[in-house]
Amino acid sequence: KQEVTQIPAALSVPEGENLVLNCSFTDSAIYNLQWFRQDPGKGLTSLLLIQSSQREQTSGRLNASLDKSSGRSTLYIAASQPGDSATYLCAVRPIGTGGSYIPTFGRGTSLIVHP
Amino acid sequence: EPEVTQTPSHQVTQMGQEVILRCVPISNHLYFYWYRQILGQKVEFLVSFYNNEISEKSEIFDDQFSVERPDGSNFTLKIRSTKLEDSAMYFCASSEHTDTQYFGPGTRLTVL
Numbered sequence: 472k473q474e475v476t477q478i479p480a481a482l483s484v485p486e487g488e489n490l491v492l493n494c495s496f497t498d499s500a501i502y503n504l505q506w507f508r509q510d511p512g513k514g515l516t517s518l519l520l521i522q523s524s525q526r527e528q529t530s531g532r533l534n535a536s537l538d539k540s541s542g543r544s545t546l547y548i549a550a551s552q553p554g555d556s557a558t559y560l561c562a563v564r565p566i567g568t569g570g571s572y573i574p575t576f577g578r579g580t581s582l583i584v585h586p
Numbered sequence: 587e588p589e590v591t592q593t594p595s596h597q598v599t600q601m602g603q604e605v606i607l608r609c610v611p612i613s614n615h616l617y618f619y620w621y622r623q624i625l626g627q628k629v630e631f632l633v634s635f636y637n638n639e640i641s642e643k644s645e646i647f648d649d650q651f652s653v654e655r656p657d658g659s660n661f662t663l664k665i666r667s668t669k670l671e672d673s674a675m676y677f678c679a680s681s682e683h684t685d686t687q688y689f690g691p692g693t694r695l696t697v698l
Contacts, residue, residue: 503685514590514677515629515689522685560629564684572684573642576629 473498475563477577484584490548492580494561499539502564502572506535506546509558509579518559519546523566551584558582588612590690592678598696599668607663607693609678618661619679619687620653622646629677635661668697 474497484490494504503522507515519528519535521544527536534547548555558579564572591610599605611618620632633643635653650666661680665672673696679687 505686507689512694514691515679517686517688520686562629572634573631573644575631578628 473563473565473575475561475575475577477559477561477580479580480578481581482583484551484582486551486553486584486586488551488584490551490582492546492548492559492582494544494546494563494577496542496544496563496575498565499542500566501539502566504535504537504544504564505562505574506533506544507560507562509560511558515560548582551582553584553586556583590678590680590688592676592690592693594693595691596694596696598698601670601697602667605665605668605695607665607676607678607695609661609663609690610659611661611678611680612682612688613659615680615682615688617641617681617684617687618653618655619681620663621677621679621689622674623677623692624671624674632663665695668695670697673697 476495478493501523505520506518508518509515521528521537532549537544558581560579562574562576564574593608618635621629623629631644633647634641652664654662675692675694677692678690681687
């Protein structure tokens with residue numbers, strides 16, 4: 472069974488810092504990995520999706536990398552801003568027995584960026 | 587920009603009652619999903635729907651749950667006889683292919 476772990480669980484940093492959020496998964500037979508942002512009491516906003524054949528994806532100040540063999544992905548946030556404060560989730564979609572695509576989510580990293 | 591919408595934003599019901607949660611996926615999307623998130627817990631997959639039928643469901647999605655696409659735009663989740671433990675945020679999502687999923691804002695279900 473796929474297990475997804477996100478470290479750290481919480482992070483509080485001053486504005487301007489560059490950040491690395493980590494996501495690890497136990498089964499490397501994945502279809503893709505998606506990073507989301509969730510604001511309190513709100514839905515999930517897709518940030519980046521990395522297909523299993525890709526190594527990284529970039530969008531603005533965000534960069535996500537994927538190392539399937541070691542079961543890891545990192546989300547890099549450059550020059551953090553107070554508006555980046557949210558919970559960041561990663562979700563892994565497997566290629567399992569019978570072609571299952573049921574995604575597994577991590578618990579998330581709760582980020583606070585203070586001015 | 588197109589977005590997934592969900593109604594109602596908050597639903598309060600008595601234990602044992604039936605509820606229907608509604609979603610309008612992005613119009614050209616073909617894959618639809620329901621997830622739930624119990625307060626303080628992980629997001630959990632419930633069901634995926636493609637070509638007018640369920641393509642996958644989790645262990646959570648038992649006989650009390652059902653999904654339907656009653657017309658060309660709506661996608662609904664019905665819980666037949668709600669239990670206290672069904673209290674959660676329910677998210678609908680859609681995708682064009684089996685790739686990026688776009689989530690709605692969620693419906694907060696409170697079962698008393």
